[in-house]
Amino acid sequence: MNRYADWLRVALIDLRGSTKRFVILIACLALGIAAIGVISSVSSAINGAIVRDARVILGGDLELRASNKDIGAAEKEALAALGPVSREVELNARATKGDLSAFLSLRAVSGRFPLVGSVTLEPNGAVGDMSQLLESRNGVFGALLAPQAAQRLAVSRGDIVRIGSLDFELRGIIDTVPDQAAQGFQLGIPAFISDAALDASGLSQEGALNRFHYKVDLGDTSFAAAKATLDEQFPDHEWRLRAPRDASANIARFLDIFGNFLLLVALSSLVVGGLGISNAVTAYVGERQMSIATMRALGASNHRLLFHFVAQILVLSMVGLVIGLLIVAGASLILLPWLSGALGLALPAGIDIGSMLGAAAIGLTTALLFAWLPLGSVQSIRPALLFRSASAGNSSHMAWRDVLRWRTGLPLLAGLVLLLGLTVAITGDLVLVLIYFVATALALGLLRLAATLLTALLRRMPVSSNRAWRFAIAAIQRPGAPTATVLVSLGMGLSLLLFIILTQGNLTNQIAAEVTNDAPAFVLLDVDKATQSELEAMWADNGDITALDLVPMLRGTIVQLNGKPAPDPSGLPRDVADMFRGDTALTWAADMPADTVISSGDWWPTDYSGDTLVSLSTEMQNDLGLTLGDTMEMNILGRPITLTIASFRAIDWRAPTFNFRIILSPGIIDKAPQSYMGTIKVAEDAGPTVEQQLVEAFPLLTFIPVGDAIARAQSILQSLIQAVALVSGLALVAGVLVLAGALSVGRSQREADAVVMKVLGATRRDVISAFLLEYLLLGALATVLATIIAGLGAWAVSQFLLEIDFAINIALIFAVAVGVIALTVGTGALTTWAAMSARPASRLRAESQ
């Protein structure tokens, strides 16, 4: 041990005065570790909260969900037998105060709500008894509104607001709701009334889009046992049961996808930073050749030399590691409380040691992995170098066969496997990590191959008559030129920058309002037959309303397919699985809806009145293996109906119209109780006027201003965009550092050559012109390749990971790439100009000593 301690001491002494050259190495490592650590730490906190608070998120141990129709008395008794039950009815409604209105996601709750946790109000804190707070006092029921609704209506505690056809007293402004995270995206602003008030308000109507939730505290009974009991008692039920893990599954799944994407961005910044580390170590070893040769001449073994330089790199890496971890700690303490409010989860500010250790391990492994080959070249430096002049050039290049030797290759392989393992441990997704590693290796390989091909091509080109061009080409294809290193560094750094810009652009486009000029102003829900007639009359008389489009909407349960029981949804693709969990939406139509694309089969005649036919979406055709002529049995409002498949339709879900996977032919279904949903288009700038008219004429009508709904979705996704921007920012800095570091490769030799050229009579312009041409050529090639790499990467992430649309703005990409290359090359040119402006005498003297 003493021996190694001595060696370490000598290594640290040798590092004196050299630390400034490692600024890029330390910065690259710190940024990469910080990015990974922050994402990992935050994801860990969120997942921990989801697991810890799953019961609170669900609001009980078991949740029964029924749509459109409440469960019967027998079912309610059965639930009560399992344990304390809370009931809530979820629906959309509109609140008004004078001329102001707000669209609400309303929950009418029973006295026991919430079973787990407490609702808290501003500024008073937890609500003890919801039923007491919301009860009727002097004939007026109470309501709780979220702050946005109170602001929209300009009301405060104690004021009266109208919801539906009933006045409510605002009894509090909502701060937190324990199960809010499980609600998912809501079209309206959260609000609470009592279930007694709902019955009195007239908002609850048969056929309306009400959702009934029953939450049960099972005590010691397991969810499985409770489910089995209910399934046995009610084998033909149409409800859906959820356990705590199911409620949090959606959140966890969504956050997993996003978290993994951000981790990949962070890992990319570390990989690109690794190139910066490799370049810095290569330059360092190159400049220390004489020292290494001297140590060898004095008797130092390979083992000693390797230890010497590995120790130095380790010490420097530790500096980067500490800086990175400090950033992780600080960022976690700031981010977690902010995210807590945004996600509706309890995320106390804290530092996750596991995540920090994981980030540190990944960072250190990456640093050593990228430093290993340049450090290994130390072994090829011979003492004979001491007896040769500087003109003989460096001898520190490692041949390919040396890489394959076990001493070099085995640690490299071990490092790769370790990095792979650590990344899988953090993401939990082996396939994703493998794909990422293969893609990165391919990108590196592509750039390396391009460098080889470029060099070969330039060697075969006829010699140019232009001197600067000749010098530039000679510098690129000369033996020992750092062309490959520069091209790989430029290419990967630029790829990372372009990838981030492309992906962020696609995310932003996704949430930007894609409302076309043709989009409706309002979406109508739960329209009954009477209101339908009145709306049509209003349309006829109101010049501001340019179009009214209503479609009938019912709900039914798919019971059988081709005579066999409906499949288990857990084995179905996500697209159609939800259709088999409880009931699903359907409609009927005599005429084929506009813009319908029939992919196979035929639409029925307008006057068709035979056995009920059905037209299904192509997702159902593909995922369920259905063909024309197959049968489907559905239970609609308690009545079984057998349907024959007449056609399949390809549906564009992004079109601004209502679409249904299931459309029935008329004849039987059109006579069933049903509600309507539809859209209203208005003349330009007539939106607020029409909204006011609708509120006055139809106080019970549920309608959503389209712009409002999109704004709510945007605000949620905007938080995610900001998270992406934060991590992307770190990655961007790493990318820029590597670009700057690419210029440092071979700089020492380049400056020495420039001095000789100056002695021979070359002006600064001669040297700079050649330099600019050399780097512009490399930069142009790097730009083309980086655009391809970044484009493919962004496409893959958009399509398969984030499942968003992919678009590429070539002009923007080109502008960014050209700007970055110009900045990098320009900085290098300025540096070279400065070096060329100095007197060569001092350099010549130094080399003569």
Add this chain to the structure above:
Amino acid sequence: MNLHLTSGKAQLHILKDITFDIKPGEVVAVVGPSGSGKTSLLMVMAGLERATGGKVGIAGTVLDQLNEDQLAIVRRKNIGILFQNFHLIPSMTALENVALALEIAADDTPIADIKAQAAAALKSVGLGARLDHLPSALSGGEQQRVGLARAIVGQPKLLLADEPTGNLDQETAATAIDLLFSHARADKTAMLLITHDMALARRADRVMRMDHGTLQEITMVPS
């Protein structure tokens, strides 16, 4: 001319009131102990160092007021320099190193002609068979001959040689010096030769001695 250089916090007076000239075709040797200022004198004459006082003129051009680029142009047109440590570019072959001097000097000479002249220069120093070898594949003597070829290929008016045989063995040094003198005489090139080899100095037309920054002509006793 005078030259002051700063070393650490101390300012050193390297060249003190030096006045001399070299005629076309004349060979002047400068001898003196190490640290006497011989190399500094060469650097000032080559425009690689600026004198702190006085005037330096090369082929009718006064160097004092010229900027770096103008000095470079003067060098490429008029001066060839031969270094003790060769200063070849390690990634260029012998031919490319010699051709570089011509490429810098001549904008519109076809590259084929440049390469031909460079090859001829290398042949004249006995390296006709080593045109495509990198410096790492050449011995010290061969590298010095490449340096010589590079210094003379442009037919400069003034050749500055700084200890050209300092890193060579006796036999190789003799060969190199013969080549140096034969080219200088043949092209009528003025040459300033820095050396501490007195035998070599005797071959010059004049010998100057540099001692603590001052320069004096001395008379050599025939050997």
